[in-house]
Amino acid sequence: MMASVALTDDGDGLELWVAGKRRLTDRTGGSSTSTGLRFAFYGRTSTVRHQDRTTSQGWQREAAELLVAGRGTIVGSFFDAGCSRRVQWKGRRQAARLLDLVADGGVDAIVVGEYERAFSGTQFQSMYGWFARHGVQVWLPETDGPVDLGDPDHRALLSLLGAQSQREVLRARHRVLAAMHNQAAQQGRYLGGRPPYGYRLVDAGRHPNQDQAHWGRRLQQLAPDPVTAPHVVWMFAERLAGRSRSRIARELNARGVPCPSKVDPGRNRHRTGGAWTLRTVAVILANPRYTGRQVWGRRPTTPDSSRSPAVSRDLAHPALVSEEDFLAAQQVRSARTAQDGAIRRYALAGLVRCGVCARRMDSHWVHDRPGYRCRHGHSSARQPATGRPKTIYLREDHLIDRIAAHFGDLDDHDARDHARARVVAAELRATGAIVVCDSEGVTRVSECGFSSYGGRAPKTNASLK
Template sequence: MFYGRVSTEDHQDPVTSQARQRAQAGALVTGFGRIVGEYFGVGQSRVLPWVRRPEAAALLVAMADPDRGFDAIVVGEYERAFYGSQFALMAPLFEHYGVQFWLPEVGGRVDFSAEGHEQMMIGLGIQSKREITRTRIRVLTSMAAQAREQGRYLGGRPPYGYRLVDAGPHPNRAHAAWGRRTLRLEPDPGTAPIVRWMFAQRLAGHSLARIARALNDMQVPCPSAADPVRNAHRSGAGWAVTTVGPIVGNPRYTGRQVWNRQPTEHELIDPGNTGLGHRQVQRWGLPDGWVISTKPAHPALVSEEDFIAVQGMRAARVTAHPDRRYLLAALLGCGVCGRRLESCWANGREAYRCRHGHTTATGPAPARARNLYVRQDRILPHLQALYLLLSGPDPVDWSAVPPADMEVIEHLRNRKITLIYDPVSRTLRTATPRKVSVILDRAHWPGRSRAIREIPDVWKGGTLRPPERPHRPRADAWVASRHVRICPAVYKLRVRGGHARYVHALRGVHHSRSPWSGGLSGGGAEHSRCSPHPTYDDRWCRATGADRGGRVVQAHARTLPASR
């Protein structure tokens, strides 16, 4: 079975290369056998392992078939089949299936157990890898010199505001004989004025979002809409902050050629299986790695002085409130659209919001959902109860002492756990296989009867049994409990008359206490509904609220065992 490969990167002719390689392979096996089939790959680099080359992978499948119609594999050149240490990985597989391997550099069949053949394969692998490395270094250094000294356009999509025009025949006579010509950048009459206007607006102090919104309001086509042929992978929906930012930060608008802003890197596909090789990724490089031409290479759309002034406006803004701490940043998700909540300052406190994809760069859509807001101080008191539900046994041991808030936050970050906030039910749930949730705020519920109806859908896995005769609460004030460490599950207090009512955040348990004596009120019938909750022994809960007259009162209640 013949195997060959050709890479089109060097402008090779696949038909000619295939014929040459097969002729070399046929001459090698003459007198020993004949070639009964072939697997020839086009456009595949030798750097790729066999399992990632389509034709080589198909050959491996055929080799594993017990009824295969061949007993050996022959190649025309070592470099067409292997790179680096690939032969050392494939040789045990050939030997396992009883398939011989014939190579011109050896002069025939490779002996997998011969030390001389093994050393030759190692040397050929190093030579094959060295050839690729040297070629890559030569190409990169040549392109850097062409961009720096000649200001040559080296390919890629032209920046928004420019178009490509012919710049004459290729300077290499061989390439010129093939008909290749060079290109250069020229201002586009339709989009160049837009770029100049964007820089002028930025110099006037306008934000990127304001510039983007103005462009959308004027119905100016965004770059992907203006050039859909080269931007088929983009939607072309409109301007965004991420569109305006790269334009005002591109030094090519000063007339100088810039190369290597987004270099190609190689990273392992699977660190646990290095045999799969590397994949190419492109990442934005730092300015110290850019190659900038020493002289202007095309007409400028903005002066260098103005460009530098615009970059200075991108400096980080110094906040006037260094004491603001967003402890839950990057930990909260939106229960409406699934996006991650962003930090914000709301009503003088740390908060988090989701605008459901809306930005100030575009006008609000009529059908867009209302912005979601949740304050940080409404979430922190429930982290300990959430931790007990998430990491504790089932049923939860409420007598266990949970860690501090910062330890819970660190626990969530280390395990990459996201907390999803649902604004409808006002619950906070975990995006984990074990679904747990807690209720953040019941203050906005219109009545207890509605709360009881929604309890089964809100409290997952709870053991609540609603009272037989629900009653509507009066217009009393509900306030968050100041007590967190002792009893994180008890978090609400309603003051009515002379009594304080504590509500359990997870199971809906009601503790009715006298705020002045700490004793039971309502009798045993009222407290019998608290049986699902093992309360804390000899501990005190404290909360502050207001009675119906608006007078501030402070209630102290000692939690009692459920058996009492």
């Protein structure tokens, strides 16, 4: 004769059968009565894109319930989703609400499902005193109950857990960044983000990771946008012709060419302007991905990051400009047109800095010759500040003379020889050097190699006096 199990409305019969007919004293992990401590549960998940919030919250809550079973009841639940463990509790939305509840005396203890989900580094030690002052215990599965920092074993354990949590973050970051660097350099893979103006995203085939491919993820790559790519080609051509970036921006606005925020508003929700600006043009002209190479990591991910940018060995997508033209465009210094239509050229534009205030000196045409000046931050739109240093004026030919004479191989040239000025300027730019000047003239050249000057390279910050 078959034994039968009666099923109740809440499924107790099936649960008893699965559990081997052993009824748990409390299926929820809390006390069957209202006696004991009042617990507040706290949990966290760092992402919502790659982690299921319901699953993550469920297993953390279950671990907390098993810990406090028979000792009290969880009366409140606080769960932060999409929040890094490195964020302090006051900066987390749900954790901040929990702190307010503790301050109001609404709970007796806090319980978490896993230390790393709640704390990182020395966060626990810095908050333990605050919890203790409010008479609130902190329960961890790792200590099998409330934490007592007066216990040397608990102090050692908490130090170890904090270091382990910090190490986990650093190790994960290092692995991810190293993998992305390799994918960009060795495979030329597109790693996400907004496509540059002039490109659109197209399908690049099956994802090489089998698990990712099983879930339907596919690779993407950049392809020229038939609408915007011609504008990028035109911008580089204009720059190579010597046009200024501001002039290019004015021409684009005059022709009614839509700017990036208008072309792709969905990916540019942070942009409010509807017109081309000098900055927008400058960013496009300085983006090396228009050469067809995949470039990643141009901006450091951390303040102390020393990892060099990744540039793909091979072309990863169709180029809109050749590498030669791109590099040439970076060296263009636009000629200035005077009111009489004459073009004024400054060989050392952007290379001269003031030794008094450290500002870059302005190109300044005076007495029919190029020169440079520094007004130390003053402009004609406001009154001169009291005690402001005297404006410095320097002639370009005098600067060229001092630099060339210092290296000894060009001082036999005519001081008005424009070819010599171009050679000196080219050497400064090639070595990443700057000329520092004061009212007396050139004082030093900083971070300079000058390898082509007779093989005699001056040291960094070489004095020119």
